Amino acid sequence: MNPLALDLNEQLSKSNPEIADMLSDLGKLMYYPKGILSQSAEAKSTKYNATIGMATYKNSKMYADTLNGVFSNLDxxxxxxxxxxxxxxxxxxxxxxxxxxxxxxxxxxxxxxxxxxxxxxxxxxxxxxxxxxxxxxxxxxxxxxxxxxxxxxxxxxxxxxxxxxxxxxxxxxxxxxxxxxxxxxxxxxxxxxxxxxxxxxxxxxxxxxxxxxxxxxxxxxxxxxxxxxxxxxxxxxxxxxxxxxxxxxxxxxxxxxxxxxxxxxxxxxxxxxxxxxxxxxxxxxxxxxxxxxxxxxxxxxxxxxxxxxxxxxxxxxxxxxxHADTFEKEIQKNIDTLQARYEVTKAVVYDTRYAPYWKAYDFNSGYFMALKVHGVDPEQLRLHLINEYSIGIIALNDTDIRIAFSCVEKDDIPHVFDSIAKAIADLQK
Ligand SMILES: Cc1ncc(COP(=O)(O)O)c(C=O)c1O
Missing domain, CATH: 3.40.640.10 (Type I PLP-dependent aspartate aminotransferase-like (Major domain))
Structure with a gap:
């Protein structure tokens, strides 16, 4: 059983053993993972929050106007x-x-x-x-x-x-x-x-x-x-x-x-x-x-x-x-915005001056890219980035982090990666 499920069951056995007894097998096995959503929640107040599986601008979500306006058109x-x-x-x-x-x-x-x-x-x-x-x-x-x-x-x-x-x-x-x-x-x-x-x-x-x-x-x-x-x-x-x-x-x-x-x-x-x-x-x-x-x-x-x-x-x-004609153009505009962020990310992460800090996994699509970081614990790096640099990233496992370039403005991308390199250097000392 997952340790988080065990912990929940133990808490429930203490707070209300009768309800703990009532749980089905699946109820006993269930837990809320300490995964992306909880790491995202912890990064909520960062200036550059590259944790989430959405696409955003600095102060708003990236959406299509036709879809935003649709609700007043429905009968x-x-x-x-x-x-x-x-x-x-x-x-x-x-x-x-x-x-x-x-x-x-x-x-x-x-x-x-x-x-x-x-x-x-x-x-x-x-x-x-x-x-x-x-x-x-x-x-x-x-x-x-x-x-x-x-x-x-x-x-x-x-x-x-x-x-x-x-x-x-x-x-x-x-x-x-x-x-x-x-x-x-x-x-x-x-x-x-x-x-x-x-x-x-x-x-x-x-x-x-x-x-x-x-x-x-x-x-x-x-x-x-x-x-x-x-x-x-x-x-x-x-x-x-x-x-x-x-x-x-x-x-x-x-x-x-x-x-x-x-x-x-x-x-x-x-x-x-x-x-x-x-x-x-x-x-x-x-x-x-x-x-x-x-x-x-x-x-x-x-x-x-x-x-x-x-x-x-x-x-x-x-x-x-x-209403595909207008809508497809709006979606394409968003994809173009993501493509521009991708291009900047690609230009930055392979810069040889960052070689002591990470190796990038191949990427060519979607919202994210992942880095294998050198000589630091991704979880420690994640917390250090929140606390010292106001940057949110996801710690994936013992070696890797995920950065959602879909959530960082193009002009901020060099700063975000430069800060990640600095944070790694801080922890490598
Ligand atoms: C690979 C993958 N599959 C499925 C989903 C879930 O999508 P939905 O929000 O439509 O349930 C996500 C969401 O982050 C995802 O990354």
Whole structure:
């Protein structure tokens, strides 16, 4: 059991043993991780808060005007009624059209119509409810989003196994994934593929995608049932020449019966609308009966959990998809702003004068980049940066930190990294 859960149980046994006795097995196992959210909370009053998974300006969030203004354009029938469990139908169609436009290699016949989720985390949980039994193996890169552990390991007792996606020099490599899949002998596996990656901001190139897809194909052809869960939270935030379709498309096009590609995506990051809670789940299958069965089961899971998602948010996303011309320009402007921050970050972090302090992991997309810091404890560095430099960063593990350049103005980026170097130098003494 996680030590934080143990601690909560002990506290409850003292404060109210009767309630401690009432907890279910899952209730006993549950805890609130000391992860990104608590580190973010501690950095709340810093001048440069590069902890959060949003995109911000100095004094406001980065959003699209059309989406901000949408609520005064909705009519009461688009706000107050229940949405159906699977989401409002025109929104499902509009999102599917968006997917097909962005993924020219994807054939409409090879996918289910996207079902609306209460954003991506809800989709992750639906996948777990539907496909994960206790002891099933989830394969993840070592650099992964912390919430997977709570969803798959804590809630569903899955076994999480990790492989490195970076070599010692910090360069992306497919070698370990390929080796892990080659040596995999069980009859079922869940692969979570999240690119642009949180926390490193890496998206594979077309050649790297070919290698990944071919390794997954070989594993499936050897008889393992493969669930390939594509977490496309940061889809579209690409700043270099990378594979810009979804891995969902490449895997769906393999047309293997024992390989099930599942795509989770949504408005959260793509539309700069974190709090709207609109996401989608789609399956890469072509058989019509299979499509209907999967949809019925997902609807049942939604009905028995949140019943249905929020109508105002769904109507808002529908509205902007119907007004795509203006909206796409606004979104592109935000992406351009992030791209400019990315360029400055790239120019700064590889400067040789910082070589004594860190090594950057390859990055080319998304909100974040990660550094392996030399000779300091990331947690100590994090606290030192808050206290002495008014800078918030995330301590990822024993060696790495994550910096959200999505939350730092372009002109402040050199100062932020220079201060991180100074803080490391302070602690190296
Ligand atoms: C990789 C990844 N997947 C999923 C999510 C969750 O997204 P949502 O807010 O839509 O639940 C996040 C959010 O930070 C994320 O970084």
């Amino acid at each position: 009461p029938d688009e706000i107050f009624p229940y949405a159906p469990p699977q989401g409002i139908e025109p929104l499902r169609d509009l999102w599917q059209q968006k997917m097909l436009k962005e993924n020219p290699d994807l054939n409409v016949a090879d996918m289910t119509r996207p079902i609306v989720t209460n954003a991506l985390t809800h989709g992750l949980s639906i996948v777990a409810d539907m496909f994960i039994d206790s002891g099933d193996t989830i394969l993840l890169p070592t650099h992964n989003w912390g919430n997977y552990k709570l969803v798959y390991s804590t809630r569903h007792s899955a076994d999480i196994e990790t492989y490195d996606i970076f070599d010692d020099a910090g360069h992306f490599t497919t070698e370990n994934l390929v080796a892990t899949l080659e040596n995999y002998t069980k009859d079922k596996v869940v692969l979570i593929l999240n690119y642009p990656n949180n926390p490193t901001g890496y998206t594979p190139t077309t050649d790297e995608v070919k290698t990944i897809v071919s390794a997954i194909k070989s594993l499936a052809e050897r008889g393992t049932n493969v669930i390939a869960l594509i977490d496309d939270a940061y889809y579209g935030l690409f700043y270099e020449d990378v594979y810009t379709q979804s891995l969902f498309t490449a895997l769906t096009n393999l047309h293997l019966d024992n390989l099930l590609p599942i795509r989770l995506d949504g408005a959260t990051k793509e539309f700069f609308a974190w709090g709207l809670r609109v996401g989608f789940i789609s399956f890469g299958v072509s058989n019509e009966t299979t499509k209907q069965v999967l949809e019925a089961k997902v609807k049942g899971l939604i009905r028995s959990n949140i019943s249905s998602g929020p109508m105002p948010s769904q109507s808002a996303v529908k509205y902007v998809l119907e």
